[in-house]
Amino acid sequence: MRKTRTQIMMLNLIKIAQDNGEPELEKSYWNTYYCQQNLVSVNGRFYGKYCKNRFCSLCCSIRKADMINRYKPVMEKWKEPYFLTLTVKSCSARNLSKYIAKFIQGITRIIAKHRKRYQRGNGIKLVGVRSLECNFNPKYKTYNPHFHIITKDRKTAEILLREWLKLWTPKFAKRPAQNIQPVRDLENGLIEIIKYGSKIFTEADLKEKARVKKTVYIYLKALDTILTAMKGKRIFDRFGFDSPQQTTHKQIKPQLLLNYDEWEYNPELTDWQHVLTGETLSGYILPPSLKAILENNINTTLV
Numbered sequence: 001m002r003k004t005r006t007q008i009m010m011l012n013l014i015k016i017a018q019d020n021g022e023p024e025l026e027k028s029y030w031n032t033y034y035c036q037q038n039l040v041s042v043n044g045r046f047y048g049k050y051c052k053n054r055f056c057s058l059c060c061s062i063r064k065a066d067m068i069n070r071y072k073p074v075m076e077k078w079k080e081p082y083f084l085t086l087t088v089k090s091c092s093a094r095n096l097s098k099y100i101a102k103f104i105q106g107i108t109r110i111i112a113k114h115r116k117r118y119q120r121g122n123g124i125k126l127v128g129v130r131s132l133e134c135n136f137n138p139k140y141k142t143y144n145p146h147f148h149i150i151t152k153d154r155k156t157a158e159i160l161l162r163e164w165l166k167l168w169t170p171k172f173a174k175r176p177a178q179n180i181q182p183v184r185d186l187e188n189g190l191i192e193i194i195k196y197g198s199k200i201f202t203e204a205d206l207k208e209k210a211r212v213k214k215t216v217y218i219y220l221k222a223l224d225t226i227l228t229a230m231k232g233k234r235i236f237d238r239f240g241f242d243s244p245q246q247t248t249h250k251q252i253k254p255q256l257l258l259n260y261d262e263w264e265y266n267p268e269l270t271d272w273q274h275v276l277t278g279e280t281l282s283g284y285i286l287p288p289s290l291k292a293i294l295e296n297n298i299n300t301t302l303v
């Protein structure tokens with residue numbers, strides 16, 4: 001299912017990248033198209049080649065689980081975690097890259113400034129995690145980049161908020177547009193922070209809209225704009241503490257495999273198929289309504 005949706009989406013993005021003359025992006029889209037195209041199964045476990053692109057929903061779900069496992073134990077020790085959303089006035093497609101560069105540069109400088117103060121014995125160490133997201137407003141065709149931040153305590157959140165408003169000035173950043181509140185549910189907060197990329201096309205959205213049978217428009221052109229602006233940027237980062245240990249991935253030990261099966265993804269069957277027997281892997285059939293939505297209602301003309 002995820003695989004099918006990703007492939008349909010990628011074919012459209014590939015076309016946009018071709019139209020825009022972005023060969024590098026086009027290549028990344030193809031990598032995602034072929035993400036886990038071939039699987040090898042050994043004793044009921046599956047292994048595939050991952051594209052690791054941030055717009056790949058297959059890779060994102062794996063990455064999300066991995067990051068929650070790594071960060072949750074650290075953050076559970078924080079006594080007073082706070083949730084902070086920092087944003088500015090929405091901007092046009094043309095200005096998005098500039099805005100995103102300033103977002104990252106700005107937060108980095110604020111954190112560095114307070115780190116120096118702390119080292120001089122003057123002030124507190126800012127501790128937290130942050131992720132950059134961008135929403136698209138189809139009505140006004142504007143983009144709204146924003147940071148989701150979880151801080152160790154209230155004080156850190158207040159300092160960041162104050163510095164953010166000062167950095168952008170009231171012309172771009174108004175206090176009511178920002179959000180600061182205690183974290184009530186750490187796991188949910190963390191999931192919110194980690195699902196980076198863009199909110200234009202989320203599974204939840206799709207499920208919701210498919211259920212109410214409303215027309216779903218997928219603003220791929222806008223998504224392409226966001227991905228282009230975020231390319232090479234660090235979307236998720238931590239500050240004030242060391243990187244938690246990477247959870248060890250179980251890999252196939254280098255050994256001669258005699259007893260394995262090979263599967264290849266077949267888009268027509270929306271399933272992986274055994275290369276020798278033709279047997280399908282999940283037996284999953286894409287619901288016709290969802291298939292129609294994905295094939296017909298993709299809006300690539302906007303912006």
Ligand SMILES: [Zn+2]
Nearest residue numbers: 035051056059
């Ligand atoms: Zn992938």
